[in-house]
Amino acid sequence: xxxxxxxxxxxxxxxxxxxxxxxxxxxxxxxxxxxxxxxxxxxxxxxxxxxxxxxxxxxxxxxxxxxxxxxxxxxxxxxxxxxxxxxxxxxxxxxxxxxxxxxxxxxxxxxxxxxxxxxxxxxxxxxxxxxxxxxxxxxxxxxxxxxxxxxxxxxxxxxxxxxxxxxxxxxxxxxxxxxxxxxxxxxxxxxxxxxxxxxxxxxxxxxxxxxxx
Amino acid sequence: xxxxxxxxxxxxxxxxxxxxxxxxxxxxxxxxxxxxxxxxxxxxxxxxxxxxxxxxxxxxxxxxxxxxxxxxxxxxxxxxxxxxxxxxxxxxxxxxxxxxxxxxxxxxxxxxxxxxxxxxxxxxxxxxxxxxxxxxxxxxxxxxxxxxxxxxxxxxxxxxxxxxxxxxxxxxxxxxxxxxxxxxxxxxxxxxxxxxxxxxxxxxxxxxxxxxx
DNA sequence: TAGATTGTTAATCGATTAACAATC
DNA sequence: TAGATTGTTAATCGATTAACAATC
Numbered sequence: 499x500x501x502x503x504x505x506x507x508x509x510x511x512x513x514x515x516x517x518x519x520x521x522x523x524x525x526x527x528x529x530x531x532x533x534x535x536x537x538x539x540x541x542x543x544x545x546x547x548x549x550x551x552x553x554x555x556x557x558x559x560x561x562x563x564x565x566x567x568x569x570x571x572x573x574x575x576x577x578x579x580x581x582x583x584x585x586x587x588x589x590x591x592x593x594x595x596x597x598x599x600x601x602x603x604x605x606x607x608x609x610x611x612x613x614x615x616x617x618x619x620x621x622x623x624x625x626x627x628x629x630x631x632x633x634x635x636x637x638x639x640x641x642x643x644x645x646x647x648x649x650x651x652x653x654x655x656x657x658x659x660x661x662x663x664x665x666x667x668x669x670x671x672x673x674x675x676x677x678x679x680x681x682x683x684x685x686x687x688x689x690x691x692x693x694x695x696x697x698x699x700x701x702x703x704x705x706x707x708x709x710x711x
Numbered sequence: 712x713x714x715x716x717x718x719x720x721x722x723x724x725x726x727x728x729x730x731x732x733x734x735x736x737x738x739x740x741x742x743x744x745x746x747x748x749x750x751x752x753x754x755x756x757x758x759x760x761x762x763x764x765x766x767x768x769x770x771x772x773x774x775x776x777x778x779x780x781x782x783x784x785x786x787x788x789x790x791x792x793x794x795x796x797x798x799x800x801x802x803x804x805x806x807x808x809x810x811x812x813x814x815x816x817x818x819x820x821x822x823x824x825x826x827x828x829x830x831x832x833x834x835x836x837x838x839x840x841x842x843x844x845x846x847x848x849x850x851x852x853x854x855x856x857x858x859x860x861x862x863x864x865x866x867x868x869x870x871x872x873x874x875x876x877x878x879x880x881x882x883x884x885x886x887x888x889x890x891x892x893x894x895x896x897x898x899x900x901x902x903x904x905x906x907x908x909x910x911x912x913x914x915x916x917x918x919x920x921x922x923x924x
Numbered sequence: 925t926a927g928a929t930t931g932t933t934a935a936t937c938g939a940t941t942a943a944c945a946a947t948c
Numbered sequence: 949t950a951g952a953t954t955g956t957t958a959a960t961c962g963a964t965t966a967a968c969a970a971t972c
Contacts, residue, residue: 509939511916515909519891533953542895545953546941553955561954562948579915593813597806603891603908608915647918648911671918674911678732678816682755688921690914694905695816696728698861698887701903702792702821703724705860705884708901722963746929758929759965766931774930775972929972936965943958948951 506554513551514578516541521571533564580608585645587670589661590653591616591631594676598650599626609648613640641668648672655679662689719767726764727791729754731820734784746777793821798858800883802874803866804829804844807889811863812839822861826853854881861885868892875902 520541524532538545552558552565558573559565575581586609588595598604599614614631616622622633632640640646649665651658651673658677665673666685675681675691683689733754737745751758765771765778771786772778788794799822801808811817812827827844829835835846845853853859862878864871864886871890878886879898888894888904896902 506920507939512909512913514916515906515912516893518912519909535953541893544941546943547939549953549955550940557955559954560948561946562952564953577916578912579919580912584915584918593810597810598907600806601907604911607908607912609911648914671921672914674914680729680754686921688914688917690910690917692905692907692910693728694811694814695820696725696732697903697905698817698822699728699731699791699793699820700725701861701885701887701901702797703727703790704901704903705797706792707719708884708899720963748929757965759967760963762929762931763964770931772930773972774970775928777929927972929970931970932968934965934967937963939960939962941958941960944956946953946955948953 510551510554514574517548517551518571518574518578518580521567521574524567525571529567531564531566532570534559536564575608578608582608584609584647586611586648586650587613587615587640587646588629588650588652589615589634589637589665590651590657591618591621591626592652592654595650595652596626598652599629612644612646615640637664638668641665641670646670648674650674650676652676723764723767727787730761730764731784731787731791731793734780734787737780738784742780744777744779745783747772749777788821791821795821797822797860799824799861799863799887800826800828800853800859801842801863801865802828802847802850802878803864804831804834804839805865805867808863808865809839811865812842825857825859828853850877851881854878854883859883861887863887863889865889 520537534545534548538548555577556573558570588599588611591599591614595614599611604611611629614626614629615634615637616631617634621631624631649670651662653661655677658675658679659681662673662675662681662683666683666687670687672688672690673681675689676694678693678695680691681689733750747758747761751761768790769786771783801812801824804812804827808827812824817824824842827839827842828847828850829844830847834844837844862883864875866874868890871888871892872894875886875888875894875896879896879900883900885901885903886894888902889907891906891908893904894902
């Protein structure tokens with residue numbers, strides 16, 4: 499069984515997409531097997547960590563052999579849910595919403611954008627990357643009639659809390675938040691923040707602290 | 712002195728922008744003083760962690776009183792380098808580059824976008840959000856004549872390593888990478904990755920693992 | 925002064941690394 | 949079989965939390 503009731507730490511979970519990427523690249527290069535040591539050298543982590551991480555989910559390797567790349571990739575895909583699809587809607591078709599609607603990598607990773615919502619009249623009824631743009635008034639109806647797993651929040655700062663609450667109330671399971679604020683909802687809604695400015699500030703800090711040395 | 716040679720852990724550094732945001736909001740609300748306990752309740756962390764974090768950089772509080780909000784905000788701004796400005800260029804004016812060029816929050820946090828580079832002839836010479844779009848051929852000259860602290864990499868996957876290397880060689884101090892790959896440069900260049908798809912996959916994992924319970 | 929809250933040391937917890945028996 | 953490498957336990961390291969003396 500791939501996922502028991504034992505709690506996996508978020509530190510491990512956040513490393514999974516990285517394994518996914520490296521294994522995908524190895525597959526592309528035609529590599530069929532790899533040991534934790536070889537992978538650790540490529541990734542710049544310890545072989546110990548790789549084995550510990552993978553064994554949170556099951557014994558995917560074989561003593562004396564290592565890991566079969568295709569098999570390990572499949573297992574990690576399954577853990578990350580990429581074996582099924584996630585239905586995603588975008589709320590807010592500003593510059594960021596536009597960029598996300600056109601980002602092709604999401605589909606490859608198992609995420610299908612099935613609708614975009616905004617309030618600007620001139621946008622309603624158009625399509626972006628073949629995705630229909632609807633009015634926010636149609637949101638509730640749409641979520642009731644379609645399985646919506648994830649809502650991408652790319653709306654102005656001030657509107658974020660109210661729309662997040664609305665999506666949570668509608669039963670959307672996850673929110674991907676691009677506003678520079680931390681969301682807390684009283685629903686069973688998972689939240690993942692992007693916080694671009696925070697990331698840029700961390701880069702600024704790194705640069706400054708290197709200068710001082 | 713605000714920053715000694717003692718090494719601050721990245722875990723602490725990544726929390727700084729969050730303190731910055733909360734203190735900014737408190738300032739806006741007219742709050743003049745706050746204790747670590749009050750702030751801890753707002754932020755959902757322990758008061759101990761807040762005091763530990765802040766004391767990595769100096770004693771900004773006062774026994775029996777707490778912290779002066781304006782003063783603490785100023786100190787954290789200084790630590791994050793927001794008291795001076797960072798000059799930033801965007802490489803790649805696709806959908807993401809466009810979104811970033813128009814994102815107003817960066818300026819507020821101390822980052823000025825001073826140029827955009829692309830190769831599409833129809834874009835060269837235009838402006839986006841008052842920022843001049845130049846050809847990649849002009850990049851080296853531009854970097855030599857202007858202080859460029861940070862390069863934002865929003866170019867196609869395949870071109871990322873070569874352009875990253877070129878910026879590193881030109882002495883750009885930090886790269887903000889939007890491609891789903893890990894960069895490693897032989898220069899003194901700090902790198903901060905955004906990895907949007909990774910973040911979305913973590914959200915997918917959270918949703919799935921909650922379902923299984 | 926008495927009360928409150930910091931700065932800081934000590935204790936705890938969790939995550940990473942090392943080591944090695946199991947086994948392919 | 950002998951060599952290699954995993955899965956897993958034990959040791960270490962670092963980060964978080966608790967406690968409290970210092971002090972405003």
